[in-house]
Amino acid sequence: MTQTLRRRAALGTTALAGLLLSACGTGDDGSGATTITLYTSEPQEKIDELLADFAQVEPDIEVEVFRAGTGDLTARLETDLNAGDPGADVFLAADAPTFEGFKEDGLLMELDSEELDAVPDQWQDPEGQYVGTRIIPTVIAYNTAEYDAAPASWQELTEAEYDGQITLPDPAVSGAAAFNAAVWYLQDDLGEDWFADLGGNSPVIAESNGPVGQSVAEGSQPVGVVVDFMMRDLHDAGSPAAVSYPEEGVPYIYQPIGIFEATEEAEAAQAFVDYVISQRGQEYAVEQNYLPVREDAGTPEGAPRLDEISFMEEGLSEITEVQGEALDAFDSTVGG
Amino acid sequence: MPSTRLWEAERALPALGLINAGLWLFCLTVVLVPLGTVALYGLASGRLEELAEPEVAAAAWNSLSSAVLSGALAVLIALGLVLVIEHTRLPGRATLRILALSPLLIPPFIGAISWIGLFGPSGMINSAAEGLIGRPLWSIYGGDGVILLLALHAYPIAYLLLTAALARIPAELEEAARASGAGSRRALAHITLPLLRPALISSFVLVTVSNLADFGIPALVGAPERYETLATIAYRFVRSGTVDNSVELAACVGVVLLLMVAAGMLLIRRFSRASYALEPSVSRAAPLALKRPWLLGGTTWAAVLGITALPLSALLIQALLPAPGMELSWENLSLGNFSSVLESPWAAEGTQLSLSLALGAALITGVVGLAIGTVMTRTSLPGRSLLRKVSLLPLAVPGLIVAVGWLLLAPHLGLYNSPWLILWAYVMSFLALVVQAIEAPLRSTSPALEEAARVSGASALRAFSDVSVRLALPAAAAGALLVLLTAVRELTISALLLAPNAQTLGVAIFNLQQAGSYGSAAALSVLVTVAGLLGMGLITRRLHTR
Amino acid sequence: MSSVRFDAVDVVFEDGHRALDAVILHIADGEIIALVGPSGSGKTTLLRSLAGFTAPSRGRISIDEQVVSSSEHSTAVEHRGLGMVFQQHALWPHMKVGENIGYPLRLAGIRGGDRRRRVEEALEMVGLAGMAGRRPDQLSGGQRQRVALARAIIHEPRVLLLDEALSALDEPLRASLRAQLQSMSRRLGLTVLHVTHDRSEALAVADRIVVLDQGRIQQIGCPDELMERPATGFVAQFLQDAALLHGELRAEGFRCAEMKLQVPRESISQPQDDGSAADSGGSRAGVLAVAPHHVILSPAEGDDAQGAEAEVVSSLYGRHAHDVEVSWAGRRLRGETVGWRPAPGERVRAEVNGGVFFSGGDLDEQTQGDHDQAPEDPQGDGESVQVPLGHTGGSQ
Incomplete structure (x- = not known):
């Protein structure tokens, strides 16, 4: 190999490593913000908008999202668990049976939220480990x-x-x-x-x-x-x-949300759950064309009210x- | 076979031994350990016998038959196109070549959706046919659709390999046949095709094995007719939520696939004999003069446009309409989907991540593939053919299962949530593309060339790098290009391995599509395809003017 | 076994390069024709247009009075009934020797024992009896070329085309194959078109030789004719390694313009002599082609360095005469010595005692264009000869 070729290859490799590192970009910015990780199957655009709204409510909590289809999410979680703890603090996806499975395995912690009272009983876990977020x-x-x-x-x-x-x-x-x-x-x-x-x-x-x-x-x-x-x-x-x-x-289904027992940021995770089922969070869901889990959040344009649906x-x-x-x-x- | 292996006498050469050991170490860590992890994970669960069900057997048969048939079909399509585009003086060959390679750039599930738009039960063409002949022309759903789409999607791989092989056949061989009284067709059948056989076999193996792992096409096109393959069954276990610890079962499916490939390799060994050493040619094979260039040219253009531009334009229409189902009229067309895609923050990040990952994977697989290819064909080092087989294995395993292997390892490697994890998974999955691309041309390089370097005073290692490696460089570059194009739109591996807040292009497209943003998904696909075509145009032009 | 006719054939390539220019050539039945010329002269193009691999832009090519190539019509290669041998043997690596040779018969529908017998005969004819079962890569270079030859003649072609067929072989082998080729062609009565850059090979085997330069036929003739009466300075230079000296031909002889040299009138021959100008006492400008046998070298005697004006540059052993190149008054000339062989660096006497004169107009025509190819003889010193030629050609 000639000298120039070798130099070019070396340059390329360096540039590439730089790119990769910058693409990695999960870095702590040291602003004192708390970071939690969310596994969700929500559409990318919808979860981005929701998190932007959440940032206005809780500017000190940063939410990182791993978005994937329900199947990929459960596969990732299963593999996470095989190697140790879940890679997420909060799980927002799928349906009640999936969360029942988590509950059986003792993965979830009990939610502690005043907002839970506003959600009808049939749309939450009687033991308070998960709660519905939108009616689908x-x-x-x-x-x-x-x-x-x-x-x-x-x-x-x-x-x-x-x-x-x-x-x-x-x-x-x-x-x-x-x-x-x-x-x-x-x-x-x-x-x-x-x-x-x-x-x-x-x-x-x-x-x-x-x-x-x-x-x-x-x-x-x-x-x-x-x-x-x-x-x-x-x-x-x-x-x-x-x-x-x-x-x-x-x-x-009512797409539940829950917090993993293994979380190190229980407070921030709880704050996020609070927001999602709060009136503001639910009104936001309505804006995103979802039926809400609360009566006081209205209903999407062109959709029947919750009590009109059987x-x-x-x-x-x-x-x-x-x-x-x-x-x-x-x-x-x-x-x- | 006379000795094309140069180092019978030099087995003890320490430098080569070191290279060999390094390659083995590489394959061990990047290929065997993750594959072994996932296989052990599956086997240790003791649930392999749960797969002994008629539906799994049927899926295994479907996997095998669809992979083999689509592999054969893809090689046939590629051969036809290569002969017409690269072996004749057809007008517009440069454009045809780029177009013919374009299916490589479209993510398979997006391609499948565009085809469904054309040949679904009420797709554009079938609706039109219903009006004209009173019945739908052909429904894409089912096994035949899966096989056809797999073939249409994979033939560019074979195209690249066959083009390289064709360029190495000296013009005189066909001319000698013509002078002996063979017409151009018989010269093709008796001389060129037999000489292309090694490349035909190696591209068939490559396409077949990689089609075994494809998920998007059978999921979208096979599912409506209940046509399942092992890849879709693995995904079904994981997605349906009706199976406990579904990942274990998916890993077991991975074991079955690995066994199938291993058995297939043993079989194929009986058919693939060593290729022929060809004298380096002074003259490149002369293009055939056509008796009726417009007839063949017209047919080829129609065929190429039909299998590439037709679905692409369906995609483009989808991208230009603000929402699906709107009337196709000038007022309704808008670039809104394009601008929303271009303005979204993740599009830039996704592009950057995908590009750096794909470039990294192309670079690493290019270098390692080159080394494996040369060691395999030019030396008599121990275990060299096993090395090739090892590199081929991951290609057959669906991305989901590859990803599970890496995900299981990640915490131990300290790579959890790191883009390096995806990079290594790409390298593992795509290494075979480079190794296979290099093998055929290197095997047909006359050993005299390297001997000449030795006589000129080069050491064994120097002759090896100056001659064999140099000669394999174009093929390695073609293989690396293949990796780049495949990796830049990869979906199933990245979907599971991404760090939170990160996206690759393939995942971004898939997410948009799943969320019902069909227009944006189509717009992003169109952008990826067009950028890829431009890049490919530049690269092939450089290769041709060199 | 056939005659071949080229009628005013032009071949112009896509890039505008004129590879053949108004070629007229008639090859008689059973004749062996050698086609020589420097590389790029169009000899391979001529062969390939007869084969049908290249189409003429103008003119007609006929075999046995039947047109095979014209601007309207082209008979496909395979229907021309040819045999062809390439420089690089072009054996098919995926076929055994016997299959290679038998391929033309297979195409002709000859099968079974008949084919086997004829393959064996052909193998015997080229001295490779019993080798039908070998694979091409198990043969030596010479054996492979003989297989290629057998393949080319087995179906009794109308014309046998040899494209530098012997050039890749080593000397003793080449000589024996050359002899074999000639006797076999005679025995089978083959019409042969043999392209080569090796002049001695052309002179040795051919009935007639065609000299090409820049796509044009310079001369056609039997070996004696070409050696004794070259038609142009180029032919003399190419076939005889003649140096081309520029000057004037006067009544008393040739006076060189580039160096102090006079050659008496009576030892100069003029091929295109029409008996007009020179004999009437006028002077004509032109070139004198001085072949090595016209350059007489003799040893410098004693200390008499006076007449020893030439310095030996190289001195090569020859069986009949030694081939000595000298530098003489700024020019390089090749000469022959018999009986003694000077060493390089030695000073010797030189004298030119003959040559062939070509008057200026002729020279002008033949040197137009980029005439920078040297004859491909490794010992040839075309370069030093060509330089002054180009100068004078332009200035006249």
Whole structure:
């Protein structure tokens, strides 16, 4: 190798190391601020905005976010635990069964917040280890350019009109969809028969909520079974999309938040949880098109009030119990 | 095979022994330890037998068949394109070449979404077909779609390897066949193709193995028809939340994949014989004169545009519309998605991180791959072919499982939440791209060249570095380029290994897409693709004018 | 076994380079033609345009009175019925020797025992009987080239094309293969076009030799003709290592303009002599091509350094005559000595006793353009000869 080549290579390596180090940039800035780490599956943009608002409330608490899909989050947490403690102080993602699992493993600490009283009992852990943050129902979305009227019920989706038009997330891949499948399965008026009828309309099974929303908005599959806030976002951006809350009720999750027992910054973590379920935090959630967990936070534009929505309430233990069955039933009817 | 190995007599040469030991140490720490960690983690859980289920068996079969078929298809597509673009005087070859390589730059899941927009049950083309012929043309969902998309996504790898191999075939060999009475087609079939065989096999292995690990395409295109592969099954275990300690089970899937690759390698050894030493050519293979250049040219342009520009333009439309489903009209088009992407703070940070990681990975894999490639083909050092196989292994393992291995190790290495962790994971995953790119050209380099250097007074090591290493440099550079392009949009490894508050480009695109910001996701993909195409254009131009 | 005809063939490459310029050539059936010229002279282009690898921009090429290349039509290479041997043997490494040789037969649909028998015959003819099962990389360089030769002739081609076919081989081997080539071509009655930069090889094997320079045919003739009556100064220089001296031809003889030198009129021959100017007593400007055998060197006698004006630069042993290069009055000339061999650095007497005169106009035409290629003879000293030539050519 020639001298210049070698020098150039050395230069390159140095520059690269510099880049990497600066990209690393987690450095302590020594301002005396407390830093906590949050694992969340919230959309990047939404969590960025929320944290910006939180920074106004608690300027001394800095929140670092590891954002990923629910699956990647649990995988990371599991691996963290295998090597020691969780890499996060606060976990904001998924659903109650996931948090029940954490609770069983003794990972969570008890929340100590006055705000808890403002959240209805059914949306928090009776032992106070986790609490809901936003209500995320799964609803029927439709493309307004293709349909004038919304399908009013789950039952209606089995009608011939919707043959080949429907798309829904895969309960085998998405935890939330699996949860929904179990809830439907438990309904007397839906259950396995409804799966079979729905399967007759050969719906397209998408990988997750994201592609479902896109297909509906684009009109390639004009009817979808999907989380409501995503469709409101699309509607606001200009897509010809709207949602309908079926009359039989909607399966939903309340996306809990909890603090890991192993945290070294319990106070700051608690402050963050307080903010998220506070009136201000909940009003912010409403602004982001979420249904809130408090009555006093209003409701997103174009969405019904909480008391107007009929929720499908099923006990966690029942859901866990039938989940396997429900998945098998779904697979053999809708999935086939 | 006469001796292309130069150092039968020089096994004791200390410097080479040192290099060999260094390479082994490198592969041990960067490849074997993380893979071993995750494999042990899976095995120690004792849950391997939970995989003895019909659905896992079906997924294993799907993985195998889709990887092998898409590998073969990708090599065929690449071969066709290489012969037409690099072996004829087709008009516009430079543009065609860049276009043909573009699928490399689009993250597979984004590519899959654009294809679904075209060939989904109600996609653009199928809707149009319904109006014209009364039925959809072809639904992309299912095994055939997975195989086709995997092939369309991976053929550029084979394209680069085959181009390098073709350039090494002296023009006289084909001309001699022509003079013997063979038409250009028969000369191709009897002479050029057999001589390309080593490169065909090595690109087939590379593409097949890396397609085993692909997650995005089977997840998006296979799932609607319940077409599962081992990679998607591993992700399903982790994501569904219905499996306890799902990561252990995913690690077990990793073990199964590793076993499949190991078995595959034993099989392939029987078919891949040593390649031929070619005299260094004075003249590069002369491009074929075409009888009907416009016919072939038109077909090729149509095909290349169809498999690259069509999905790209679907992506562009998506990026230009403020929201999906809006009517496609001039008033509705806006650059809003582009400006919001460009203005967002994480886009700059993500670009910086992705670029430095990809450059770092390209540099390291380039140097180490070069060393492994040369040691493997030019020396008789012990264990050299095992070295190559070791470097190939991680390619078959889905990013999730690779990431779990590194994540398990990270606290012990003090690398938890550090970008260096991602860098090493990239190096591990992509090393094989360089090693495979170098192998075929080096094997066909005549040992006389190195002997000539020895006679000219160079020591064994000097001759090795001045001749063999130098000759392998272009191939190593091509391999490193491949690593750069693949790493810059990597998703599944980085998704798990990132530090809080950090993003890579692939993760940023994925996050946007998952959050329903389809326009921004498309805009960022378009930006990454265009920047990549420009960069690639510059690089290939430099390579060609040199 | 066929005749070949080039009718006013031009080859102009994409970059505008004119590789062949109005080439007219007729090769008779069974003739062995050698094509010589410095590198870049167009000899390989000529061969390749006959083969069909290069298309002429103008003119026609015919084999057996049947047009194979014209501006409208081009017969594909494989339908021209040729055999070709390349400089680098071009054996296919993935085929055994027998498969290599039998390939043209395989294409012609000849199979089985018939093919095997003919391959064996061809191998025998090139002295490689029994080697059909070897792989090309198990052969020596000479053996490989003989395999390539066997491959080129096995299907009885109409024309055998040899592209520097022997150039990569070592001398004794080359000589024996050269002889083998000639006898075999005669035996089979092959029409051969042999491109080489080796003049002695061309003179040795060919019936006729074609000298090319800058895409133009300078002369076509049998070896004697070319040696005795070169048509241009370039041919003399290229084939005989002649030095080109610039000067004037007068009634009494040639007077050199560059050095003090006179050559008597009667020892000078003029190829294009039309009996007009010189004989009528006028003087003409031009060049005198002085071949080594025209340069008489003799040892300086005793202390008489007076007449010993030339200094020996190199002195090479030759079987018939030694090849001595001298520096004489600022010029370098090559001469021959018989019976004695001076040492480099020695001063000797020099004398020019003959030459071939080419009048100026001719010279002007042949030296236009970038005439800086030297003949490829390693011993040739084209450079020192060319310099004054370029000067005078321009000034006249």
